[in-house]
Amino acid sequence: MTTIKILTEAELRKCVHLDDEAVACVESCFRALATEQVVMPPILRLDIHENNGEVDVKTAYVPGFDSFAIKISPGFFDNPKLGLPSVNGLMVLFSARTGLVEALLLDNGYLTDVRTAAAGAVAADWLSRRDARRAGIIGAGVQGRLQLKALTLVRDIAEARVWAREAARAEAFAAETSETLGIPVTAGASAEEVVRASDIVVTTTPSPTPLVQADWLQPGQHVTAMGSDAEHKNELAPACLARAERFVCDRLAQSARLGELHHAIEAGVVAADAGFPELGQVVVGQAAGRTSDGEITVCDLTGTGVQDTAIATFARQRAAAADLGADFET
Numbered sequence: 001m002t003t004i005k006i007l008t009e010a011e012l013r014k015c016v017h018l019d020d021e022a023v024a025c026v027e028s029c030f031r032a033l034a035t036e037q038v039v040m041p042p043i044l045r046l047d048i049h050e051n052n053g054e055v056d057v058k059t060a061y062v063p064g065f066d067s068f069a070i071k072i073s074p075g076f077f078d079n080p081k082l083g084l085p086s087v088n089g090l091m092v093l094f095s096a097r098t099g100l101v102e103a104l105l106l107d108n109g110y111l112t113d114v115r116t117a118a119a120g121a122v123a124a125d126w127l128s129r130r131d132a133r134r135a136g137i138i139g140a141g142v143q144g145r146l147q148l149k150a151l152t153l154v155r156d157i158a159e160a161r162v163w164a165r166e167a168a169r170a171e172a173f174a175a176e177t178s179e180t181l182g183i184p185v186t187a188g189a190s191a192e193e194v195v196r197a198s199d200i201v202v203t204t205t206p207s208p209t210p211l212v213q214a215d216w217l218q219p220g221q222h223v224t225a226m227g228s229d230a231e232h233k234n235e236l237a238p239a240c241l242a243r244a245e246r247f248v249c250d251r252l253a254q255s256a257r258l259g260e261l262h263h264a265i266e267a268g269v270v271a272a273d274a275g276f277p278e279l280g281q282v283v284v285g286q287a288a289g290r291t292s293d294g295e296i297t298v299c300d301l302t303g304t305g306v307q308d309t310a311i312a313t314f315a316r317q318r319a320a321a322a323d324l325g326a327d328f329e330t
Helices: 009-015 022-037 110-127 142-154 166-180 191-196 239-243 252-258 260-267 279-284 305-321
Strands: 003-008 042-049 055-058 069-075 090-093 101-106 135-137 157-162 185-187 199-204 222-225 246-249 297-300 327-328
Touching: 003 009, 009 110, 009 305, 022 110, 022 239, 022 279, 022 305, 055 090, 055 305, 069 101, 069 246, 069 305, 090 246, 090 305, 101 305, 110 199, 110 246, 110 279, 110 297, 110 305, 135 142, 135 191, 142 166, 142 199, 142 246, 157 166, 157 191, 166 185, 239 260, 246 252, 246 279, 260 297, 297 327
Parallel strands: 003 101, 135 157, 135 199, 157 185, 199 222, 222 297, 246 297
Antiparallel strands: 003 327, 042 055, 055 069, 069 090, 090 101
C-alpha cells in the first residue's frame, strides 16, 4: 500500500505565494540547468484548433531531487467568453527512486503562474538596470499582474503602465494593481506608448502576431517575453533580437524551436546556428548578463520542465510544513 498526498488549489494558495522564497526556488532550477545533468525532454503539445485550445506536458529530473514532476497544462483561450479561466491543469510528483506517485497537486495552473512570474523576476534581476524604476506590462491577465508584482520583488518599481487589446481590461488592471502594490499604475493608449515609457517591459500574451516593434526599444531597456511558448505565438518582432545587444533565453534549443528566437531565425534575422546564453548560465557566471547601463537586453522565457519539478517540490514542502492536504491510500 502506498500513500498519495492530494493538495487542492485552495490549499496550495494558502502555502505557496509569489515571494522571495519562490523566486529563489526558480532561480535554483535555472542554476541546475547550467550546472547539473538535468534530464528534460522536449515539450509535448496537443493542439485542439477548433476550440482555440492547446495542452502542454512538461517534465524534468534534477539530480539530487528526491522527486520529479509531470505537469499537464491545458490552455483554452476562448474560455473567458464562457465565464471560465483560460488556463488550468495539474502536477503529479513521482519518486525519483521508485517511480511511484507521491503527490497530486490539483492547482488549476496556479503553480505554473507562480513559477512563470518568478522566472520573470529572475530575468529582470540579472538583466535589467539596477536603477530601473518604470515597468511596462503588455497584457492585462493574471500573468501580467503577477509579472508586475514579481518585478517589485527585485527592483524598486516606482510606476507602471499596462496595455491590452481591450481597454477596459487594462483600466481594471491599473486600478487593481495600483491598490495592491501601492504604486501608480496607468493604462496606456497603445503598446508603443507603454514600451517607450518603460525601463523594463514584460510581454504576457498568447499573441500570434508581434506586439513590440524594434524601433520602440530604448537604450538601457530590458524586455522579458514570456508568452511565446508555441510555434504559432510571437510577441516580439524578429528585429527586436537584432536590435538587442544581449539576448538570453531559458533553454536555447527550446527557444529556437518554439520561442521568439524561432521567429527571428525563420525571418532570417538570426542565423539558425547562432549561439546565445541561457539564463542559468548568466546566473552562475558562465555567461555575461548586462554589461552596461546602455545595453538593450531581451530574455525569452518559454517555460521549462525543470521549473515545474522545482515549484512542485517546493509546494509539497510548504504544504507539509503547514499540515495541508489529504492522504489517499492505494
